[in-house]
Amino acid sequence: MVSLTEENYLKALLSLAKEKGEVNVTDLSKHLGIKMPTANSMMKKLAEKKLVVYESYKPLRLTEKGKKTAGLIIRKHRLTEMFLVDKMGFGWEQVHEIAEQIEHIHSQDFFEKMDELLGYPKFDPHGSPIPDKNGKMEWISYQTLTHCNVGDVVHLAAVTNSSAEFLKFLNARELKLGARLRILAIESFDKSMTITYDGRSDEVLSALVCEKLLVTL
Amino acid sequence: MVSLTEENYLKALLSLAKEKGEVNVTDLSKHLGIKMPTANSMMKKLAEKKLVVYESYKPLRLTEKGKKTAGLIIRKHRLTEMFLVDKMGFGWEQVHEIAEQIEHIHSQDFFEKMDELLGYPKFDPHGSPIPDKNGKMEWISYQTLTHCNVGDVVHLAAVTNSSAEFLKFLNARELKLGARLRILAIESFDKSMTITYDGRSDEVLSALVCEKLLVTL
DNA sequence: GTAAAATGTTAGAATAGACTAACAAAATTT
DNA sequence: AAATTTTGTTAGTCTATTCTAACATTTTAC
Incomplete structure (x- = not known):
């Protein structure tokens, strides 16, 4: 136990x-x-x-046993976040706190039902992979936005911080997973980036923000 | 706290x-x-x-404070049971155990969302009243089936036991909330009742079962 | 390659929640 | 009403999880 x-x-x-x-x-x-x-x-x-x-x-x-146990808890956490967003209408900034508690519920059935209702999702609302039933997680190697260059066009794949504070910041800028980002400029002094996406142009993001954004080409 | x-x-x-x-x-x-x-x-x-x-x-x-606190926990429990049955497709016999854990989740929003998605239900899947946001519960005075007489026709309004064991017993006999029950006979020796309902005729229920069934005329 | 700083460990104490054993009060029986 | 049974209380112990204070080891800096 x-x-x-x-x-x-x-x-x-x-x-x-x-x-x-x-x-x-x-x-x-x-x-x-x-x-x-x-x-x-x-x-x-x-x-x-x-x-x-x-x-x-x-x-x-x-140990392997420890990894599996931890993976299964993270599975419950991420399935819960997905359920809260997709099936209950919460915003992605609201779900971390709640999932933090629900992940400790002891009921296989409960999480299997979520999984089924969600159609066996592979990622949570923040782009993190959902471990499988053995607690195994596919560790996808995204890049942080920080590592991109001027002129690059990338897609926002995940965020590495699920705090309400950070996600509200992104909400305020209409920055969503999947968005196509074009890097216009990088300030060499503080590494802040000027980017364009969707309806927004010339948004400036600090390095602190950029390093929390994971992107794919 | x-x-x-x-x-x-x-x-x-x-x-x-x-x-x-x-x-x-x-x-x-x-x-x-x-x-x-x-x-x-x-x-x-x-x-x-x-x-x-x-x-x-x-x-x-x-105390009043104690009643309110307790009522709000029961509210969370019963909203959860209703959500599990109505929105997630669980059977009424599966939900007590899970709700017993989820009732301790600390998130107003979570339960308010459930309430909203369910359309502000007044009763849980076992016919028990759901306390309001102040923890107040309408205490409806149903009768147990035990108190009915031969010839009575009543409706099953609630069950006073939510254990999986008992509810599976009712499932096996297709006995659901709302069912119209006609009492055909009462065995004076052990107070067991012979009843008819829906598609089932001449079902015999022991007094132990009957006293857990709440009915209205 | 010591000295200083950072990191890790041990020992002892606190709190929450549970237990057993022993004692006290109230209720019931005769 | 005294004896017995049931119910309630107190005192002391146990485990889980946390802490602080003191000490030990490893790493870093000069």
């Missing part, structure tokens, strides 16, 4: 591993908003449950 | 108060499957939070 708390640790480990490759206790505790010793003792506990490989002073790793 | 555990105590207090008028610690602990001292100390805690009136050796009562 994995507690709600343990589930949150596993999820954090998986997403930090994605971003960084390796995970250390400092990053984990910062990500979860807890103190380092708390994270540390939980790692020992998860190691006993064979969900984490823990060796003193070494980076943390999820 | 009310914890998930506290919410479950409040819900138990409200439903026991409905059944019995007064609530004592023994019934409460049995209902929740915990030991008496555990319930007792939680009652003191809820009394400090002004949710329960607690006096040594006296029956337990919810």
